[in-house]
Amino acid sequence: MAESLNTHVAARLEEVAGILEWQGANPFRVRAYRRAALTLRGLDRPVSELLAKGGLGALQELPGIGDSLARSIRALVVTGRLPMLERLRGASDPIALLATVPGVGRRTAERLHYELGIDTLEELETAAHDGRLAALLGLGGKRLAGIRDSLANRLGRVRRPSALEEPAQRPSVEELLEVDREYRDRARAGMLRTIAPRRLNPGGESWLPVLHTARGGRHYTALFSNTPRAHRMSATRDWVVLYWDGAQSESQATVITSRRGPLEGLRIVSGRDEECSLHYDLHAPHTARR
Numbered sequence: 001m002a003e004s005l006n007t008h009v010a011a012r013l014e015e016v017a018g019i020l021e022w023q024g025a026n027p028f029r030v031r032a033y034r035r036a037a038l039t040l041r042g043l044d045r046p047v048s049e050l051l052a053k054g055g056l057g058a059l060q061e062l063p064g065i066g067d068s069l070a071r072s073i074r075a076l077v078v079t080g081r082l083p084m085l086e087r088l089r090g091a092s093d094p095i096a097l098l099a100t101v102p103g104v105g106r107r108t109a110e111r112l113h114y115e116l117g118i119d120t121l122e123e124l125e126t127a128a129h130d131g132r133l134a135a136l137l138g139l140g141g142k143r144l145a146g147i148r149d150s151l152a153n154r155l156g157r158v159r160r161p162s163a164l165e166e167p168a169q170r171p172s173v174e175e176l177l178e179v180d181r182e183y184r185d186r187a188r189a190g191m192l193r194t195i196a197p198r199r200l201n202p203g204g205e206s207w208l209p210v211l212h213t214a215r216g217g218r219h220y221t222a223l224f225s226n227t228p229r230a231h232r233m234s235a236t237r238d239w240v241v242l243y244w245d246g247a248q249s250e251s252q253a254t255v256i257t258s259r260r261g262p263l264e265g266l267r268i269v270s271g272r273d274e275e276c277s278l279h280y281d282l283h284a285p286h287t288a289r290r
Contacts, residue, residue, distance in 0.1 A: 025212035035064035
């Protein structure tokens, strides 16, 4: 049993390493995934046993396994899936992921994705606590509590989502816009590897560029948005989704070209309009629209 589970998890980490290497990610990051895989293959008991007894802390005590890798291993053990790997394969399906949560289901997952823009379990957990989930679905207290408990168990939470990422821990809009600029410039120049997303791509075209880069100690992955809404808005070459390792979980932001107001024509981080206004006022008050 130990060998079977540990081998399965190690193989997924090795697959991540291979894709990262092919897509031009930092070699140190590639080696970190391979070292973690070797560590798991050398364990004499199932990694699930370590996780059950000691949580993430027990995984982080293993050689070469830090916060981010520990969370990836936990996701593979608990859910059998790794969203990062699915994304790198081009197989990401946020609706299917959300529908696996008891009390949600497929139709509710579609509403969460399309109306609230929720793609991950972490985002769903935040919405379950900040009132958006109850407001959208009119949930009763019992059903909402069940969803919260299910997410807490799957994500291994010991604190409320509001405590997971303080504003001071978030990357600045300057940093996010800089990564967005690098991605779009390199994609435009044909300098990035492309993947063939399985969703909304009936011809199997390899069109979606992927960037791996780093800023301020954060590892970023950037891709154009391939959501139904992006397709409806003809924004699949405009909206850029950025993923990075947050304080307690993977975080993400979407950068778009604003279509209204004083920021019209400028690149902004969705949901952080006030900070973007401050950014342009302080650093580029006469910025030409791009």
